Amino acid sequence: MDALLDLLKKNARESDATLAKLLGTTEQEVRARIAAYEQEGVIRGFQALLNTDRLDTNDVRAVIELRIRPEREGGFDRVAARIGKFPQVESMYLMSGAYDLLLFVKGASLQEVANFVSARLAPLDGVLSTATHFMLKTYKDQGVLMESEPHDDRLQVCP
Amino acid sequence: MTTDSKSAPDFVAPHVRSLPKSGIRDFFDIVAGRKDVISLGIGEPDFQTPWHIRERAIEAIERGATRYTSNLGAPELRQALAAYMRQSFQSDYDWQHEILVTVGVSEAFDLAMRAVLSPGDEVLYHEPCFVAYAPLIRMAHGVPVPVETFRKDDFRLTVAELEKKVTPRTRALLLNFPNNPTGATLDRADTEALADFAIRHNLLVISDEVYSELTYEGGRHSMAAIPRLRDRLIFLNGFSKAWSMTGFRLGYACAPAPLTDAMMKIHQFGMMCASSISQTAGLEAVRHGDAAIAEMRDSYHLRRNFVVASLNEMGLDCFMPRGAFYVFPSIQSTGLSSKEFALRLLNEYNVACVPGGAFGACGEGFLRCAYATGMEPLKEAMDRMKTFVRALAH
Numbered sequence: 001m002d003a004l005l006d007l008l009k010k011n012a013r014e015s016d017a018t019l020a021k022l023l024g025t026t027e028q029e030v031r032a033r034i035a036a037y038e039q040e041g042v043i044r045g046f047q048a049l050l051n052t053d054r055l056d057t058n059d060v061r062a063v064i065e066l067r068i069r070p071e072r073e074g075g076f077d078r079v080a081a082r083i084g085k086f087p088q089v090e091s092m093y094l095m096s097g098a099y100d101l102l103l104f105v106k107g108a109s110l111q112e113v114a115n116f117v118s119a120r121l122a123p124l125d126g127v128l129s130t131a132t133h134f135m136l137k138t139y140k141d142q143g144v145l146m147e148s149e150p151h152d153d154r155l156q157v158c159p
Numbered sequence: 160m161t162t163d164s165k166s167a168p169d170f171v172a173p174h175v176r177s178l179p180k181s182g183i184r185d186f187f188d189i190v191a192g193r194k195d196v197i198s199l200g201i202g203e204p205d206f207q208t209p210w211h212i213r214e215r216a217i218e219a220i221e222r223g224a225t226r227y228t229s230n231l232g233a234p235e236l237r238q239a240l241a242a243y244m245r246q247s248f249q250s251d252y253d254w255q256h257e258i259l260v261t262v263g264v265s266e267a268f269d270l271a272m273r274a275v276l277s278p279g280d281e282v283l284y285h286e287p288c289f290v291a292y293a294p295l296i297r298m299a300h301g302v303p304v305p306v307e308t309f310r311k312d313d314f315r316l317t318v319a320e321l322e323k324k325v326t327p328r329t330r331a332l333l334l335n336f337p338n339n340p341t342g343a344t345l346d347r348a349d350t351e352a353l354a355d356f357a358i359r360h361n362l363l364v365i366s367d368e369v370y371s372e373l374t375y376e377g378g379r380h381s382m383a384a385i386p387r388l389r390d391r392l393i394f395l396n397g398f399s400k401a402w403s404m405t406g407f408r409l410g411y412a413c414a415p416a417p418l419t420d421a422m423m424k425i426h427q428f429g430m431m432c433a434s435s436i437s438q439t440a441g442l443e444a445v446r447h448g449d450a451a452i453a454e455m456r457d458s459y460h461l462r463r464n465f466v467v468a469s470l471n472e473m474g475l476d477c478f479m480p481r482g483a484f485y486v487f488p489s490i491q492s493t494g495l496s497s498k499e500f501a502l503r504l505l506n507e508y509n510v511a512c513v514p515g516g517a518f519g520a521c522g523e524g525f526l527r528c529a530y531a532t533g534m535e536p537l538k539e540a541m542d543r544m545k546t547f548v549r550a551l552a553h
Contacts, residue, residue, distance in 0.1 A: 003461065011534070018538060021468040022461040149207060152533075157187040157200035157511060159290050159339075 004033055005042070012046040051146045053138055061090075061106050061135040062113050065099040066121065067128040076100060079126045088116050099131070110134065178297065181290045182517030186501070190511045197540045198511040199528040202339060204403040204484070206458075206531075209451035212402065212444050219439035228435050230427040231419075232260025232411070236442045240411055243445050244394075247371075248384040256416040259423050260433050260441075264369045264397040264410035265291060266426070271365050271393045271412065272299035274421040280330035285316045286519025287487070287527075289339045289367075296333075304329070307521040310489060313478050314343035318356045331363040332356070334382060337370035340518045340527035341487040342463075342480020350380045354388045365393045369410070370483040372401030372452055375460045377481050383413065390415055393422075400483075401452050402444040407437040459484050462530045462537060469541040470528075473548045484531040487515065491524045493551045501526060508543040 003023060007014060016027040023030070037043040052059060068079050076094055080101060084092055091104040103121075107113035113132070122130050138146050168176075183200075190196055207213075219225070231237060237254040244250050252258055261267040268291070276282070278300040284292050286305045293303035306324050308314040316334065334353065336345045345353070357364045366382040383394045397410030410433075412422060426432075463479075463486065470477040470488045477488035490500045497514035504510050515522030530537060 003457070006457075007461070014534075018465065018534075021465040024464045024468070152205065154201050154203055154205070155187070156190045156193075156196060156198045157183060157513060158202050159181065159183050 002033075004030065005037070008034075008043070008046075049142055049144055051138060051141075053146065059106055059108060060110050060113050061104065062117075063133045063135060064103040064105055064117060064121070065131040065133075066101040066103060067099045067130075068101060069126045069128055070100075071126065079124065082124065083121065086116070086120060088113075088120075099129075174297070174300075178294055181294075183290050183513055186511075186513055186517065189502070190505065193505075193509070196505070196509050196511050197532075197536045197543070199530070199532065199537075199540055200511040200513045201529050201531065202485075203405045204400060204455065204531050205533060206403040206455050208403050208407070208440075209444075209448060211447060211451070212404065212440050215443035216407075216436050216440040219436050224439055225435055228260075228432045228438055230423055230432055231258065232433060233435070233438045233442070236260060236438050236445070239442055239445045240413075244383065244413060247379070248381045250381075250383040250386075250389070250394075250413075252413045253416070257413055257419050259412045259414075259419050259426060260438060261397075261410045261412060261426065262430055262433050263399065263408045264367055264395050265295075266430065267395045267397070267410045267412040267422075268292070268365070268367060269295050269299070270422040270425050271395070271414075271418075272296055272301060273425050274418065275331060275363055275393075276301035277330075279328060281326060281328045282331045282333055283321060283324055283329060283362075284333040285335070285338075287314070287338075287340050287515060287522035287525070288335055288518055290517065292333060292335075301330070302328070305519055305521075307519075308341070308343065309521075310476075310478065310525075313480075314338060314341035314487065315345060315349055316353065318352050321353075321356055325360050325362075329360060329362060331365055333365045333367070335367040335369075337368075337374055337480075337482025339370065339483055340485050340513070340515070340522070342483045342485045344374060344377060344481040345380050346377055347380050350382055350385060354382065354385045357388065357391060363391050363393065364388060365395065367395045369395065369397045369400050371396065373456055373459060373484060374482040375456070375463065393418055398441050398444055401455070402441075402448050403455065404437075404440065404444065407434070407440055409433055409437045409441045459531065462534065465534075466528060466530045466537065466541065469545070473541075473545040474552075475526075475544075475548065484529055486528050486530060487522075487525050488528065489524055490526050493548065495551070497523055497526055504544065504547055508547050510540045510543050510547075 016030045019030045020027045070076050071078055088105050088107055089103050090106050093102045095102050105113055117130055117132055237258045240258050241252050241254040244252050272295050276299045281302045281304045282296045283304050283306050285308050296303040304324050306320050308316050364382055368381055371379050382392055393412055393414040395412050398404040466486050467477050467479050475488040477486055480486055497516050501512050501514040513527040515525030
């Protein structure tokens with residue numbers, strides 16, 4: 001992967017000036033490359049990575065396994081596209097194995113998520129079954145540990 | 160009662176009493192205990208030891224692999240190191256007789272000096288350099304002979320300078336590239352010329368290549384890759400830097416059997432063996448650590464670019480080092496000595512760098528900045544230095 005993308009994955013807020021120095025190039029070049037990646041749809045957005053367990057919200061997250069009937073034309077894509085449009089669905093993946101789609105869903109309460117599954121997902125044409133698992137605690141997300149290891153306990157000066 | 164009753168200081172041997180303390184130690188004492196210091200004075204990686212390596216160490220303890228190993232080191236580790244040497248440098252070392260596992264490269268270097276030096280033997284070493292070499296040569300009753308390296312040569316060691324210092328008493332040549340504190344590396348022509356010099360003067364070569372894996376450009380040119388040097392080379396390497404395993408204290412030496420055997424004699428009486436737990440971790444590192452090394456190397460590489468660009472931009476001349484994780488900018492344009500610069504930077508801006516003079520007289524006028532620290536503190540440190548340099552100019 002391009003080192004620029006690597007750096008942005010680690011810290012999307014890095015300034016163009018710093019990125020340019022790290023990569024041994026100019027700020028204009030950095031801006032042009034980021035713009036090109038956005039244009040091509042490689043970069044889909046920049047978001048903060050939150051530990052929501054530390055926020056004062058009662059939001060509930062669930063992982064939902066969906067079995068669906070593929071369509072003659074288009075396979076799973078059309079059903080997936082319909083499901084993906086619901087704002088409650090945060091992430092969705094096509095899987096191999098015992099089920100087809102894996103959804104990460106967010107709601108304001110357990111009841112809300114349960115309603116979403118029974119009233120919106122399950123009745124959809126082509127959905128064969130659902131299995132809902134509520135998430136209890138986040139340990140790691142997007143490669144980032146929610147509790148950092150104590151880090152810089154090195155001697156302040158050493159050979 | 161006798162009149163020459165001794166007190167504690169009198170029991171310290173004269174050659175130890177006269178040994179100067181490390182210049183880094185001086186600076187450490189000044190920095191120690193201060194809060195909110197951003198330190199670019201740390202000669203160790205900022206990465207945690209890769210988890211798979213730590214996990215293997217835990218597992219070693221769980222299954223009770225906590226006994227003495229062979230004096231030379233665990234056979235599996237020595238076999239893996241032989242394979243590593245072959246793969247990295249196309250050099251063949253017999254794991255049974257030519258590889259010795261030690262407590263860090265420091266012990267290996269100490270063993271090498273004690274194994275080969277007779278009182279009064281001279282050892283050529285290049286400055287600026289790691290602070291332990293000259294004292295360890297002296298502790299082995301040798302005579303350390305510094306050879307200067309220069310900014311104009313990108314701090315590479317030249318045969319011309321060596322020729323000025325070699326005498327009939329010269330016994331050995333010590334090399335450390337990639338270099339701490341300058342980040343200098345050698346290219347192929349350099350290693351060949353140094354090998355010829357050593358052969359011409361019948362010298363032993365001790366090459367500490369602990370930063371070898373952290374080479375960013377120009378390729379890794381090891382003394383171990385030169386076949387005609389093999390009979391007169393002690394190659395030293397360790398796990399601290401590239402694998403980020405400083406606290407494991409694990410290093411090794413590769414050398415012809417008679418030299419390995421001589422070093423092993425001292426090691427077996429003085430140390431017995433390196434920590435068995437560390438050796439298990441080291442085996443994991445050398446077998447499965449390539450991906451982790453590559454990731455860390457890439458990160459240092461980018462940070463090096465950032466620091467060199469920042470220093471030059473603020474008007475501190477800094478050459479682009481190709482290895483290790485240090486840059487060695489000149490602060491001569493400011494009119495301050497290295498020590499003044501470093502002290503004022505610390506006192507007024509809370510940034511710690513090590514004055515170049517701590518690494519030998521010819522390091523005066525320079526500063527060692529280690530960039531093995533996180534990007535946020537690194538950026539802040541560069542901003543503060545820039546403010547300081549700008550203030551000095553007015």
